Amino acid sequence: MGIPALGITFLPAFAPEQLREVATAAEGAGLDELWLWEDCFRHGGLVTASSALAWTDDIKVGVGLLPVPLRNVGVTAMELASLHRLFPGRVIAGIGHGVQHWMGQVGVKAASPMTLLGEYDSVLRDLLAGEEVTFDGEYLHIDAVKLNWPPEGRVPLLVGGEGPRSLGFAARRGDGVLLTAGLGEDEVAAACDLIRAEAADVGRTMPPVVVPLITAIGPDAAERVAAEVVRWGxxxxxxxxxxxxxxxxxxxxxxxxxxxxxxxxIQPTEDEPDLPGLCRFLGERVRPILSGSARSGR
Structure with missing residues (x-):
């Protein structure tokens, strides 16, 4: 068993002005990744990502995920290209359907989310590869678009999903798969089995899989996790x-x-009282145990 990357999630429930302290605490604790969400109508994912990247030196910053109905594909390509050039090797981006109710609220809900995701994934990858793109699809219409400043080198693009069709698409096309939050362990196992099988069907090895894990520490930790689980239905x-x-x-x-x-x-509860302290706990207390388990072959 390899040691998985260990990160912290900065939830949209937290005020944006808390991000700098959490980002620097996560990096100081030696965590591998800082994850951000683009939830309507709270944080803009790429704005917070660029800030966190600028405040830190080494930690990778992920956005899971960018809702494709909400974002013009040309704008997403420009912004991701800029981030990858400014902070090479530190940006992890994922795309997905977004929450359909929220997409409806802003008037961009697609009749066929899978069709839109397929078109968007294809066009975005080609733009990030520096190609000139002309595309006339059901949802996307692109006429001779080419980035002036494409990223240097290939840009990995993760895909998020929840249902079997979305996970299958992510397994076949994505450079990694973002699982939704609030999953039980048997649900994660089932999702990984599906991803493994779908990837094998197209001759791919299983792609990387990212999963949020609701976590709390301290004397009232169990009660806080239980309340968070209820919030996730x-x-x-x-x-x-x-x-x-x-x-x-x-x-x-x-x-x-x-x-x-x-x-x-690691996904804190929405009432987490000490986010920097949780970062330090993970880096100083949890990571050494994981490293020791890997060395012993457990």
Whole structure:
């Protein structure tokens, strides 16, 4: 079992002005990744990503995910290209359907989300590769568009999904798969099995898999995780999230790694009282246990 990348999620429930302290704390704690969400109508994913990248030196910053109905593909290509040139090797971006209710609220809900995702994925990849793109699809219409400043080298693009069709698409086309938050362990295992099978069907190895993990520490950790699980509509499940000491959290992460997860984005509860402290706990207490387990072959 390899050691999965260990990251922290900065939820849209947290005020944007808290981001700088959390980003620097995450990097200072030696975490691999800082994950951001573009949730309507809270944080803009690429604005917060560019800020976090500028405030730090080495930590990778991921956006999971950019909703394709909400964003013009040309603008997304320009912004991602700029970020990759400004901060090479540190940007992780994912695209996906977005929450359909929110897409409806702003008048961009697609009748066929899968068709839109397929067109968007194809056009965005070609633009980021520096190609001139002309495309006339059901949703996207592009006429001789070419980036003046494309990224240097190939840009990995992750795809997020929840249902079987979306996960299958992500497995076949994505450079990684973003799983939705609030999944139980058996749901993660089933998703990884599906991703593995879909990738094999097109002759690919299983792509990297990123999963958020609801986590809390401290004397009231179990109660806080239970309340968070209810917020995610999973009150009838007992395998969603983890609370407790470093050993318990590390054991949960290790189980996810055995399923095929390659990156665990620790997701604090919305009432987390000390985000920088949680970053330090993960880096100083949890990571050494994971490293020791990998060395021992457990």
């Amino acid at each position: 999973k009150s009838d499940r007992d395998d969603v999230g983890v609370s407790g000491d470093a050993e318990t959290i590390a054991a949960t992460i290790a189980r996810l790694a055995e399923m095929g997860v390659t990156s665990v984005a």
